Amino acid sequence: MPAVRAQVHQVSKKMGRAQALWQVEDVFGAGQVHGIIGPNGAGKTTLIRVLAGLLHPDEGTVSYDEGGTVLSAADVKRVTGYFPQEPSLYPDLTCREHLEFFRDLYDLPQADFERRAEELLHATGMAPFTDRPAGKLSGGMYKKLGLMCVLLNRPKLLLLDEPTIGVDPVSRQELWDLVYGFAGEQMTVIVSTSYMDEAGRCSQVHVLSSGQMLAAGTPEDVMKHFGVTDFAEIFLNHERK
Amino acid sequence: MNFSWRRARSVALKEYKHILRDPFTLAVTLILPLVFVGMFGFVIDLDYKHMRVYVRDNDQTSVSRRFLQEMASSGYFDLTPVHSPAEADQALEKNGSPALLIIKRGFGRNVRSGNPETPGQIQLLADGTDNVQASIMGTYLQGVIQKANAVFARDNPELSGGAERAPNGGDQIRSRFLFNPELNSRWFIVPALSTIIIGFLAIVLTALTVAKEWENGSMELLLSTPVRPAEIVLGKLVPYFLLTFFDVLVVFVLAVYVFRIPFLGSFLFYMAACWVYITGALALGLVISVVTRQQQAAIQFAFAVGLLPSFIFSGFIFPIENMPAFFQYFTALFPQRWFLLISRTVFLSDAAPMTLATAFGAIGLFAAAMILLAVHKFKTDVEP
Numbered sequence: 001m002p003a004v005r006a007q008v009h010q011v012s013k014k015m016g017r018a019q020a021l022w023q024v025e026d027v028f029g030a031g032q033v034h035g036i037i038g039p040n041g042a043g044k045t046t047l048i049r050v051l052a053g054l055l056h057p058d059e060g061t062v063s064y065d066e067g068g069t070v071l072s073a074a075d076v077k078r079v080t081g082y083f084p085q086e087p088s089l090y091p092d093l094t095c096r097e098h099l100e101f102f103r104d105l106y107d108l109p110q111a112d113f114e115r116r117a118e119e120l121l122h123a124t125g126m127a128p129f130t131d132r133p134a135g136k137l138s139g140g141m142y143k144k145l146g147l148m149c150v151l152l153n154r155p156k157l158l159l160l161d162e163p164t165i166g167v168d169p170v171s172r173q174e175l176w177d178l179v180y181g182f183a184g185e186q187m188t189v190i191v192s193t194s195y196m197d198e199a200g201r202c203s204q205v206h207v208l209s210s211g212q213m214l215a216a217g218t219p220e221d222v223m224k225h226f227g228v229t230d231f232a233e234i235f236l237n238h239e240r241k
Numbered sequence: 242m243n244f245s246w247r248r249a250r251s252v253a254l255k256e257y258k259h260i261l262r263d264p265f266t267l268a269v270t271l272i273l274p275l276v277f278v279g280m281f282g283f284v285i286d287l288d289y290k291h292m293r294v295y296v297r298d299n300d301q302t303s304v305s306r307r308f309l310q311e312m313a314s315s316g317y318f319d320l321t322p323v324h325s326p327a328e329a330d331q332a333l334e335k336n337g338s339p340a341l342l343i344i345k346r347g348f349g350r351n352v353r354s355g356n357p358e359t360p361g362q363i364q365l366l367a368d369g370t371d372n373v374q375a376s377i378m379g380t381y382l383q384g385v386i387q388k389a390n391a392v393f394a395r396d397n398p399e400l401s402g403g404a405e406r407a408p409n410g411g412d413q414i415r416s417r418f419l420f421n422p423e424l425n426s427r428w429f430i431v432p433a434l435s436t437i438i439i440g441f442l443a444i445v446l447t448a449l450t451v452a453k454e455w456e457n458g459s460m461e462l463l464l465s466t467p468v469r470p471a472e473i474v475l476g477k478l479v480p481y482f483l484l485t486f487f488d489v490l491v492v493f494v495l496a497v498y499v500f501r502i503p504f505l506g507s508f509l510f511y512m513a514a515c516w517v518y519i520t521g522a523l524a525l526g527l528v529i530s531v532v533t534r535q536q537q538a539a540i541q542f543a544f545a546v547g548l549l550p551s552f553i554f555s556g557f558i559f560p561i562e563n564m565p566a567f568f569q570y571f572t573a574l575f576p577q578r579w580f581l582l583i584s585r586t587v588f589l590s591d592a593a594p595m596t597l598a599t600a601f602g603a604i605g606l607f608a609a610a611m612i613l614l615a616v617h618k619f620k621t622d623v624e625p
Contacts (some may be wrong), residue, residue: 016625052465054623082465088458092262094253104251105466148461 002067003188004079005030006051006155011060012045020046022211023060028069028204035202036192039235043211045085045193048161051190052082064134066156081155083146085162085192091135095126095145098134099152105151113152117183120148123181125174140171147175158182164198176201186222196231205231209238248468252476254566256450270446274438274488278495281430281437289377291319295332296340298322304361304393309344317381333366339491340367340378352393361503396597420589428503430557431496432588433449433517435489436581437551439522443485447526450477451619455534461623470619474612478523485519496588504624506587510594514601521608522547527615550575552593557581579603 008030009176013021020043027033028051036044049055050062053076064071071079089098097122103113121127124144129137143163150158160179164172176198183189191202199205205222207214214234215222226234260266294312298305313320323329333341345362352361365382367375421428451473454460463473496502504511526543533539552558553578554568561569572578572579579600586592594601 049623054461054464077465080465082462084458084461084465086458086459086461088462090255090259090459091457092259097255097258101251101255102466104247105468106464107247109469149254149462150465156271214326235489 002156003030003184003186004064004066004071004076005188006157006190007065008047008051008064009061009063011047011050011057011062013050013058015046021050021057023046024208024211024213026206026213026216027187028190028206030188031183033179033183033189033191033201034204034206035199036190036206036208037196037199037231038192038194038208040079040194041109042194042208044208045161046195046211047208048082048159048190048192051157052080052159053077054082064157075079076157080159081150081153081157082159083143083150083163084160085165085222087142089134089142089146089149092133094131094133095229096130097213098145098149102149102152108152116152116154120151123147123178130202140167140174141169143171143175144178147178155184155200156187158187158189160189162192162194164193164195169198172198189192196235199231207231207234209235244468244469244471246249249472252468252473253479256477257480258585260484264294267447268486270442270488272370273442274434274491277434277438278431278492280474280507282427282495282500283435287380287607288316289374290297292340292378294320295316295323295325295329296320296344296379297329297341298344299346300344304352305344307393308348308389309317312382313394314340315381315385315388317378317385340365342366342382351398405522411454428479428502428521428589429585431492431500431502432576432584433498433555433557434491436518436555436577436584437487437557438487438492439515439580440551440555441543441547442488442520443481443519444526444529444560445482445540445543447477447523448479448529448533448547449526449536450481451527451530452534452536452539456536464621464623468623471616474524474527474615474619478520478612481518481523482519485523486515489515489519493552502588503545504588505591507591508510510583510597511583511587513579514583514604517601517608518576518604521576521611523610524608524615528611530617531615531618531620551577554578555581573603576604576607579607 008024008028009020010027011024012019016098024047034045038044046055047105050057053073064076066075066079086239093101099113100116103110103117108116121130124145124147127139129141134142137145147160147163158179163179164175167175172195177189179189194198199222200219202219204216205219206216207222215225218226219231222234223231224227226237228234228237248394258268276438284404296309302503309320312318319336320342321332325333329341329343343364343366345364348361348363351359362385363381363382367378451460454463454583493504498505529542529546533542554561554572554575556572557577561578563571582600583597583604586597
């Protein structure tokens with residue numbers, strides 16, 4: 001089955017008094033790594049949560065399709081993996097216990113689980129730490145465990161909200177390698193980040209500022225569109241205006 | 242997506258691991274029942290004994306002395322003689338002297354005469370600041386008088402002409418208290434302790450669980466998976482159910498084997514009632530947790546709807562029959578009232594379970610309503 005494509009149509013969302021998203025129009029093509037970039041407070045988390053079905057747009061719609069077949073809300077939940085920005089694992093449960101918990105939540109057959117868990121533990125280099133509680137993992141390892149939990153289900157749409165925040169440069173590189181290792185025809189990845197240097201790693205960049213989608217395209221196209229050589233300049237120029 | 246037992250079981254298993262690894266929860270759950278039983282079973286004793294009474298005997302006859310002997314041997318009163326009116330005044334002014342008993346001059350003569358027109362006179366001056374003790378003292382004294390009359394009549398048949406001629410001797414009320422013949426307050430309190438422990442502990446335990454998941458962010462991750470509210474609710478209920486039920490068994494064993502309180506009713510019926518009541522209390526905690534989503538607010542709510550009604554509206558301390566009509570109906574909303582009724586009844590009497598059908602139905606209805614409410618109120622998104 002192919003990866004999932006998500007289309008955001010004129011989505012607006014208020015969070016409290018703030019207009020977190022304003023008439024956002026965007027398409028997240030299937031099988032690509034999409035980066036939603038923007039400064040803090042741009043609306044990245046709100047957009048990711050709307051895409052994950054955890055927030056409902058005040059206006060506009062989000063639709064998903066899998067090789068041209070429109071997906072229902074229940075289907076979307078089944079094929080979507082989401083890892084939030086905030087710590088969201090259980091500090092007292094070990095890595096293995098987390099994986100087993102998510103195995104049951106995703107209703108995976110034991111044989112599939114064992115194969116996938118092995119593969120993930122190997123790819124992340126987490127195999128020696130399976131008995132360590134999540135609360136005692138380093139920042140990078142914690143994110144890797146979260147990623148493993150959601151990747152167990154082999155999602156067709158992977159949503160990661162600032163996965164590299166608070167993580168050292170080496171672990172950041174490893175996390176990106178992991179994301180690219182799993183992305184492809186089977187999986188669409190949407191990652192939000194406020195690190196401008198990470199925008200260049202994405203195949204598609206979506207520039208979000210003050211709740212508005214300023215541009216989207218390949219990193220080169222987006223920089224050309226704004227006439228800049230660095231993504232940070234886009235926001236600095238936008239702020240000045 | 243249908244209800245999945247596997248997902249519910251995985252939530253239960255996860256919760257079970259949290260409990261085992263959280264020494265605080267475990268300690269509270271295991272120690273609290275012991276504290277409650279210790280506090281209410283040993284410390285609080287509503288049976289007044291050895292009440293200090295100063296006695297001014299103005300009669301000084303063998304009859305008055307015999308009466309005081311009867312009074313002292315009852316065990317309820319510790320008598321201290323005073324020898325002058327001044328000493329009597331002093332005794333009354335002293336703190337901690339609840340009462341002064343004055344035997345009027347001519348007491349012995351009047352009693353001996355057996356004439357109902359001129360009975361022997363005793364005056365009791367009791368400290369009304371402790372109204373409970375003062376009224377209990379009055380009641381006990383009545384009992385002592387009745388007994389003294391009977392003893393006097395038995396010992397002096399030639400004077401009184403038998404028990405019939407003793408004051409009130411002709412038409413005595415003979416009271417016999419069923420189910421708790423000695424009116425032992427421990428028999429009244431200890432069987433009710435499960436009501437308080439479950440009504441408080443179970444609500445607090447589950448009130449924290451969902452709120453904790455919201456606060457530490459794990460709920461957001463959980464909601465992004467296919468897990469459904471009913472599965473989370475069931476998964477959260479089961480481990481806390483077992484924990485609370487263990488507490489109930491502890492209280493039961495202490496009640497029967499340490500406090501020697503008789504258990505005369507149907508054990509199976511009592512257990513079934515415990516299961517239903519525990520489920521309702523746990524589900525109420527979940528409703529609080531689901532609605533507040535914050536541990537601090539949840540614990541405050543849990544105290545308000547758990548602890549207070551358990552003590553005030555259950556009949557544990559204040560008899561429901563003595564409440565104003567509105568509150569009598571109001572207490573019907575609280576499962577604590579119904580479970581307390583079941584608990585006391587099955588401990589001390591072998592009443593047929595059918596006589597408790599209303600109470601059982603009420604706790605069942607409450608449990609079902611709370612489970613449905615918890616599932617219904619469970620948010621599947623992170624909207625504020």
